Amino acid sequence: MDDTLRELYQEVILDHSRHPRHFGAMQEATHVAEGHNPLCGDRVKIYLKLGPDGAIEDIRFEGKGCAISQASASLMTDMVQGRSLEEAKHLMVGFLHLVKGEEVGETLKPEDRERLDVMAGVSAFPMRVKCATLAWHTMNSALEGGAAVKSE
Amino acid sequence: MSKCQTKFEVDRIRQDFPILAREVYGKPLVYLDNAASAQKPLVVLERMTSFASREYANVHRGVHFLSALATDAYEGARARVRTFLNAGDSAEIVFTKGGTEAINLVAASFIAPSLKPGDEIVLTVMEHHSNIVPWHLLRERHGAMLKWVDVGDDGSLDLDALDAAIGPRTRLLAITQMSNVLGTITPLEEIVKRAHAKGVPVLADGCQGAVHERVDVQAWDIDFYVITGHKLYGPTGIGALYAKAAHLERMRPYQGGGEMIREVTRDKVTYADPPARFEAGTPPIIEAVGLARALEYLSTLDLKAAHEHERALYTQAREAVREFNWLRVIGDAPQKGAILSFECDGMHAHDVATILDRQGVAVRAGHHCAQVLMDRFGTVSTTRASFAFYNTMADVEALVGALAKAREVLG
Numbered sequence: 212m213d214d215t216l217r218e219l220y221q222e223v224i225l226d227h228s229r230h231p232r233h234f235g236a237m238q239e240a241t242h243v244a245e246g247h248n249p250l251c252g253d254r255v256k257i258y259l260k261l262g263p264d265g266a267i268e269d270i271r272f273e274g275k276g277c278a279i280s281q282a283s284a285s286l287m288t289d290m291v292q293g294r295s296l297e298e299a300k301h302l303m304v305g306f307l308h309l310v311k312g313e314e315v316g317e318t319l320k321p322e323d324r325e326r327l328d329v330m331a332g333v334s335a336f337p338m339r340v341k342c343a344t345l346a347w348h349t350m351n352s353a354l355e356g357g358a359a360v361k362s363e
Numbered sequence: 364m365s366k367c368q369t370k371f372e373v374d375r376i377r378q379d380f381p382i383l384a385r386e387v388y389g390k391p392l393v394y395l396d397n398a399a400s401a402q403k404p405l406v407v408l409e410r411m412t413s414f415a416s417r418e419y420a421n422v423h424r425g426v427h428f429l430s431a432l433a434t435d436a437y438e439g440a441r442a443r444v445r446t447f448l449n450a451g452d453s454a455e456i457v458f459t460k461g462g463t464e465a466i467n468l469v470a471a472s473f474i475a476p477s478l479k480p481g482d483e484i485v486l487t488v489m490e491h492h493s494n495i496v497p498w499h500l501l502r503e504r505h506g507a508m509l510k511w512v513d514v515g516d517d518g519s520l521d522l523d524a525l526d527a528a529i530g531p532r533t534r535l536l537a538i539t540q541m542s543n544v545l546g547t548i549t550p551l552e553e554i555v556k557r558a559h560a561k562g563v564p565v566l567a568d569g570c571q572g573a574v575h576e577r578v579d580v581q582a583w584d585i586d587f588y589v590i591t592g593h594k595l596y597g598p599t600g601i602g603a604l605y606a607k608a609a610h611l612e613r614m615r616p617y618q619g620g621g622e623m624i625r626e627v628t629r630d631k632v633t634y635a636d637p638p639a640r641f642e643a644g645t646p647p648i649i650e651a652v653g654l655a656r657a658l659e660y661l662s663t664l665d666l667k668a669a670h671e672h673e674r675a676l677y678t679q680a681r682e683a684v685r686e687f688n689w690l691r692v693i694g695d696a697p698q699k700g701a702i703l704s705f706e707c708d709g710m711h712a713h714d715v716a717t718i719l720d721r722q723g724v725a726v727r728a729g730h731h732c733a734q735v736l737m738d739r740f741g742t743v744s745t746t747r748a749s750f751a752f753y754n755t756m757a758d759v760e761a762l763v764g765a766l767a768k769a770r771e772v773l774g
Contacts, residue, residue: 213388213721220714220772229709251713251729252743275743277711278773339717 218332219339220278228278233288237271246274246349248341253280257349266295270350277342283330284346290326296354302327303347310334310343371665371672377753379404379660390723393761398543398571398702398749399727400593403657407597410656411649422648423622423639437648440655441638444603447658448588449579455611457604457638458646462570462591463493465604466537468641469566469587470497472614473606474534480506483533485563487512487520487549488739489542492732494568498537508532513739518545519696522553529561536565540572544731544747545694546677546702548576552583559584564610570594570602574751575670575700580605592650597657601650604641611637618643669752676750676759677701683763689770693740701750704731707766710773712744718769719746724762 237258246255253276262268270288274281287306291299305319306327312334315324333343377383380402385392394402414436420429422437438453445453459465474484484498488511501507512528514520529536536558541548551567558565566587569578573590580588587610592601606614616623616634620643625633634640680703684690689708707715716728727747730737737743748762 216718216721216772219717225773252734252737253713254743277713279714336717339713342713 215332215335219336221329221332223329224278224282224332227282227285231272231281231285233271233285233292234273235271236273237269239269240271242353244349244353246345246352248276248280248345250341251277253277253342253345255280255284255346255349257284257346257353259350259353261296264295266293267291267299268293272346274346276345277339279333279339279342280345283343286327286330287346287350290323291350299350299354303351306330306347307344310340371668371752373672373753373755376664377755379406380753381405381408383753387723387725388721391761393722393724393754393758393765395748395750395754395758395762396725396727397574397751397754398594398731398747400599401574401596401751402753403596403598403653404660406660407653407656411598411653414652415649419649421645433648436652436655437646440651443655443658444590444605447578447661448573448590448603448605449581450605451581452608454636454638455605455608457606457611457641458651459602459604460600460647461593461602462568462589463497463602465589465591465602466494466566466568467497467500468604468617469535469606470501472617472641473587473610474507475501475505476615478505478507478534481508481532482506483508483510483530484535484537485510485512485525485528485533486537487514487525487539489514489518489520489545489547489733489736490537490539491543491568491570492734493570494537494539494566495735507534511735514545514547514736515696517696518542518547518694518699520547520549522550522557525554526557529558529563533561533563536563537568538565539568539570541569541575541700541702542694542733542736543571543702543749544704544733544736544745545696546699546704547694547696548572548698548700550698551585555583555585571700571702575673577666586610592654592657595654595657596660597654598650600647601654603654606637608637611641614641616643617641620644622646664752672752673701673750673754676754676756677703679756680748680750680759680762683759684766687766687770689774690766693742693745702747703749704745704747706742706745707769710769712746714773715746715766715769718772719762719765722761722765722768724748724765726762 240258242259255274258271260269272284308315310333418432420433422434441453444456510528555565564586570591588605593599623643691706693704712728
């Protein structure tokens with residue numbers, strides 16, 4: 212079997228996609244956005260609740276999609292919970308570099324880099340980068356005012 | 364896997380298609396995305412090159428040598444399409460940039476000018492977006508009503524349901540000849556008979572059907588029939604609309620520009636006769652010549668044997684995937700072409716397609732521009748393997764093997 216495939220569909224990814232963390236709607240959300248990939252019909256909805264200090268107190272997602280998009284959303288929710296908005300944005304920028312195969316540089320802290328590294332295999336599959344980035348773009352859109360996101 | 368014998372000499376045919384010899388990711392290419400676009404035989408590519416190298420100029424306008432040559436080739440291409448569709452007259456063939464434009468042309472020039480709010484377009488849930496969205500535009504702009512005919516759980520069309528959908532306000536029945544997802548083949552001759560009995564004209568989307576079935580627009584007595592070049596082993600950017608001369612005669616122009624006029628003054632314009640009236644601007648000349656060469660190529664094949672070969676490939680694949688209890692085929696109509704669409708338990712179509720791809724097997728994953736149909740079957744996407752006559756039983760085996768691997772990785 213192709214190593215790049217094993218790298219893409221490693222156990223952590225499959226586990227996140229089969230047992231997504233923070234899955235479901237959130238009544239008390241302060242920020243919500245929907246993302247849609249018109250090419251494959253995949254959808255994701257991100258709910259955020261910001262605390263009084265402006266940090267991400269809670270985050271949940273709903274959606275249907277491929278293993279990559281679901282795992283990416285699940286991992287994202289796990290990682291941004293409790294973070295400040297600034298930290299969340301840093302994570303997003305670093306993640307986008309990572310899955311596009313670009314230099315990540317100093318944008319990610321070593322421990323964050325290590326956790327996100329499970330998604331790095333996506334960079335060998337240019338057609339699938341949009342699957343990995345949909346949830347992150349949607350979260351960003353929710354934080355910036357909630358316009359619908361299209362990932363093409 | 365049992366060996367299936369067909370008369371069709373597939374090994375020899377494969378030599379005609381240079382791309383089939385290439386590898387992807389170090390594995391032999393197994394191209395099963397033919398319903399999206401077919402590969403081109405060398406003769407088509409060579410003809411386009413030789414035409415552009417030796418005969419090319421703009422058509423219909425010049426008096427010079429090359430313009431005459433190019434015009435002959437372009438009009439010759441029209442005659443070739445006429446033969447392929449068995450139309451009565453070349454003037455009934457309008458070149459378009461593809462199937463989509465041909466349907467939009469009928470919507471804009473045949474239906475829209477006389478459409479009254481509440482008039483109906485009848486269509487089936489298995490139409491491609493190209494045979495849905497032009498009618499939605501009429502709904503939005505002119506108040507047309509879309510009436511949908513469902514398919515059964517096996518993807519077959521219920522002709523009585525079709526009959527029932529056609530009412531006194533129906534302006535057109537727009538129906539595919541072969542679903543690009545289910546593979547379902549519709550009995551056009553019978554359908555036209557039923558629609559005509561109620562005075563309703565019929566447009567058939569032949570983009571898939573013309574590739575796998577014989578076409579005879581006169582025998583069917585059909586009003587409009589649409590093909591696209593690139594699925595017929597020809598180039599992209601060219602397609603054709605067949606329309607009965609009587610319809611074309613009273614249709615208003617589609618786009619305005621050069622080529623489609625008789626006379627233009629400051630105050631008025633008069634239009635050319637069909638088909639020129641519907642071909643504004645410089646047409647895709649090289650592509651038309653390429654399409655004609657593709658149709659000529661097809662005419663040299665034993666098409667009956669080719670179609671039987673495709674069906675044998677499909678049947679082999681259909682039988683083989685019965686072993687996979689995690690796989691659900693969508694589209695099992697008794698009359699269907701060589702398209703295998705399916706869903707896999709716990710495996711998204713895009714993940715399946717990615718894993719197949721890395722084994723050299725090119726399939727399509729997604730909604731296939733048929734979201735109404737996806738809704739009907741309660742899904743958002745399927746994986747689709749679609750066969751052409753140049754595919755082999757080894758391709759089917761590669762598909763089945765790759766699916767088993769996908770299960771291993773994702774299962």
